[in-house]
Amino acid sequence: MAFEGLADRLQGTLQKIRGKGKVSEADVKEMMREVRLALLEADVNFKVVKEFIKRVKERAVGQEVLQSLTPGQQVIKVVHEELKDLMGGEQSKIAVANRPPTVIMMVGLQGAGKTTTTGKLANHLRKKHNRKPLLVAADIYRPAAIQQLETIGKQLSMPVFSLGDQVSPVEIAKQAIQKAKEEHNDYVIIDTAGRLHVDEALMNELEEVKEAVKPDEIFLVVDAMTGQDAVNVAESFNNALGVSGVVLTKLDGDTRGGAALSIRSVTDTPIKFAGMGEKLDALEAFHPERMASRILG
Numbered sequence: 001m002a003f004e005g006l007a008d009r010l011q012g013t014l015q016k017i018r019g020k021g022k023v024s025e026a027d028v029k030e031m032m033r034e035v036r037l038a039l040l041e042a043d044v045n046f047k048v049v050k051e052f053i054k055r056v057k058e059r060a061v062g063q064e065v066l067q068s069l070t071p072g073q074q075v076i077k078v079v080h081e082e083l084k085d086l087m088g089g090e091q092s093k094i095a096v097a098n099r100p101p102t103v104i105m106m107v108g109l110q111g112a113g114k115t116t117t118t119g120k121l122a123n124h125l126r127k128k129h130n131r132k133p134l135l136v137a138a139d140i141y142r143p144a145a146i147q148q149l150e151t152i153g154k155q156l157s158m159p160v161f162s163l164g165d166q167v168s169p170v171e172i173a174k175q176a177i178q179k180a181k182e183e184h185n186d187y188v189i190i191d192t193a194g195r196l197h198v199d200e201a202l203m204n205e206l207e208e209v210k211e212a213v214k215p216d217e218i219f220l221v222v223d224a225m226t227g228q229d230a231v232n233v234a235e236s237f238n239n240a241l242g243v244s245g246v247v248l249t250k251l252d253g254d255t256r257g258g259a260a261l262s263i264r265s266v267t268d269t270p271i272k273f274a275g276m277g278e279k280l281d282a283l284e285a286f287h288p289e290r291m292a293s294r295i296l297g
């Protein structure tokens, strides 16, 4: 499970202070040292860790003690709240365009899980919001990406728009929106091309698609297993395109969790969904509160 190492360490550290009737400044200091190490070991960005520790210290020292909690419990509550805020406070929603269809552009590096997540998101929109999405195969470079999306469409019994791999992504996206209007699809989810690394050609092409279709949301799909790399990737995409939300995939794996805990503060972009498996129903709305509880036990 994701965060296993971090959860074990933090829970171990916090356990020592939980029952304490009195918490001295030295206790907090010692605990913060251990929390700091645990976060760094979980691959959380070092600047994020520094800020986090600073805030917890400020709040934990010299605060008024609630009657219902021991001072130890109170410090743990502060850590919990700060952990939640780090991941973005309350969970955000998906945009709805004033005039349908709502257009969502999926971007990300190859292998991050973009095509799979396109299907998962469509499934989510239909199941939870009663929507009628059209899937758009605009990844014309990765071999078999179009076919993969068509297979996903069949599995979900949902329409997939494709013009093969000889037509430009801009043209595919534009025609797809036209098609969605004709067929009364209220969401259009465009699976764009990814590459192995962030590069200028990729960004230029994505900018062209963005310019042409003016998406209501741009979701960046990043692989949580890649740790700090996921954070760097998110920063690059956000600088070039202005990403409205992140989908963190493969959180079902044994990722150390650093990406989940750093992306929001480093890129100021909310994590909206978490991929929890390969199946098309393995997508969850990202709840910082629940994630913090999972980590702290």
Ligand code: GDP
Binding pocket: 108, 109, 110, 111, 112, 113, 114, 115, 116, 117, 142, 194, 249, 250, 251, 252, 253, 274, 275, 276, 277, 278, 282
């Ligand atoms: P793309 O190149 O970004 O379109 O990536 P794909 O959608 O083809 O996904 C790459 C691989 O990651 C596939 O084998 C997917 O089944 C797998 N994958 C995607 N999301 C998840 C996830 O949340 N959990 C797990 N375990 N695997 C995932």
